[in-house]
Amino acid sequence: MKATVIYGERDIRLEEVPDPVLSTGGDAIVRVVAACVCGSDLWPYRGVTATKEPHRIGHEFVGIVEEIGPDVSTVKVGDFVIAPFYDCDNTCVNCRNGVSFSCLHLVPWGEKDDMGGFADGAQGERVRVPHADGTLVATAEVPDDALIPGLLTLSDVLGTGHHAAVSAGVTVGSTVVVVGDGAVGLCAILASKRLGASRIVAMSRHADRQAVAREFGATDIIEERGDEGVAAVQALFDGIGADCVLECVGTKESMDQAIRSTRPGGMVGYVGVPNGGAELPIRSLFGRNVGVNGGVASVRGYIEELLPEVLSGQINPGRVFDLELPLAEVAEAYAAMDERRAIKVLLRP
């Protein structure tokens, strides 16, 4: 089959790779209907993180179950399924605690599981899913094609934006600031809206992203950054800042922006993967009682909650995809995101 392999900086290739084979009884093989490129895929693409040897890549996909092992009970051949951005058993103590990204048997896509099988990267034609019962969520029927982009966001960005909001404690009446206008930041706006936030500020400088932010529920846009950005936020909220600030970038500057935009006693929910060596400034948090909560989102546990609203069209997170390409053009997909010609690119095998 065809699958994407990264060789190094700006070197993405679609290659012929071995077909996946069932091996452990609890696994399944899924034919990928749609996959996509993540902001974090750009790190090795840009050479920010080194690629020591060529390896498979991609961690977001939806598809149709083609084969299942004899121990699989919750999905069947022909089901349309959503996969989170990692494989998990959904039964261990961490999964039961709602932290499936800390699953004791976690398998990242594109790596071997602890039973010796391989979990394919998502940017390919098929993926072997080691823990099919724990990982895959099937829809009642095969959805309309128009719903595919929205369903694909359940694989990562919608659940991750939702995690930022949940981690910051967004609830009915909360005031919210979202730092970051990528796909995750936009989904954090949508998540805050559905959780009942009374006012949602998008910090964004790009007209196209501002438009999606407004559609998703942003009530205010702030283009300023740094001291001016903080002042603009405080001016909106009693001179003190917002209840909840969602950090969806991961740089020292964005975290600083988030902390300083939070009111005393408020909470930063952060999902931007921390870049570089920046640590959290404990004294400025301590004196103002600003908490910091979040991390890698355990999106598996959010799929059931968010899925019905995606299926019904009540929310339309698929709007974050502004470019769709065939899998054959995966290299162009990376380039388009790298050059900010697209917010997020959907790939069809």
Next chain:
Amino acid sequence: MKATVIYGERDIRLEEVPDPVLSTGGDAIVRVVAACVCGSDLWPYRGVTATKEPHRIGHEFVGIVEEIGPDVSTVKVGDFVIAPFYDCDNTCVNCRNGVSFSCLHLVPWGEKDDMGGFADGAQGERVRVPHADGTLVATAEVPDDALIPGLLTLSDVLGTGHHAAVSAGVTVGSTVVVVGDGAVGLCAILASKRLGASRIVAMSRHADRQAVAREFGATDIIEERGDEGVAAVQALFDGIGADCVLECVGTKESMDQAIRSTRPGGMVGYVGVPNGGAELPIRSLFGRNVGVNGGVASVRGYIEELLPEVLSGQINPGRVFDLELPLAEVAEAYAAMDERRAIKVLLRP
């Protein structure tokens, strides 16, 4: 009147100072019935923080109202009152948000208010309270002498321990670890117990403090620290750590102990004033979804909730005082705490 003045390292003197005088209409003068020495008072005492010029000291007290300004309406002359460890208006936006330590008109004891009056330090015979209505909580009647120690803990350590527990989200059934066995750590155990924690681990190496910890509700004691301490905590809790860890020390080592003792998806509630330049290690928090929440406790807002249980004897936080001295021996009170001969010293003017 007599009041305590710190001159520098290990130089504490009781001196004759001017009597307080009402000046702003909303102020009151309280005759101190009991005050005490705080762990944070030891910083200037030990020379960890510099004392540039002699100044009044002490921030925890209970007493009897002797005079009130014409604008005071919630306390009257003769009332027994509890003061939090700071003066606040209890009406500004931060106070309304439950963060009275960030009061827009905060006055620390021993400093001038913004109207030019002086708020006396608590280790003295009398204190002028700038915002009497906002700051003071009166009891219905003058309490028995035996209740004084417990009531005095509402001024700081009980509310601060409670804040650690609330910040970490301790609730019915939570598993809790408390790092630090000083008065605040012990009160954090008591607070966790009354919030319904199912299991409470005290990390303590001192037999006398372990005994109070057990009285306050600790179910387990761990004497090990560092890697061994983490391993001991994990062994108690499914190999993953506790839901909530309360950091009540403020050093880099204690925060590290707290973070590593928390399970994935759990929360550190911290109230130990951060010492030195240590920052929070964002990557180890992010990967395991461990949140950090807390800061200086806004104890004013906790007094009403905790007071009835102190008055009824349902909780007995006054146990943290293991030495009582007349105010005249305030220098010895500092020495006893400095040399760890006492957990916490109560002073009677």
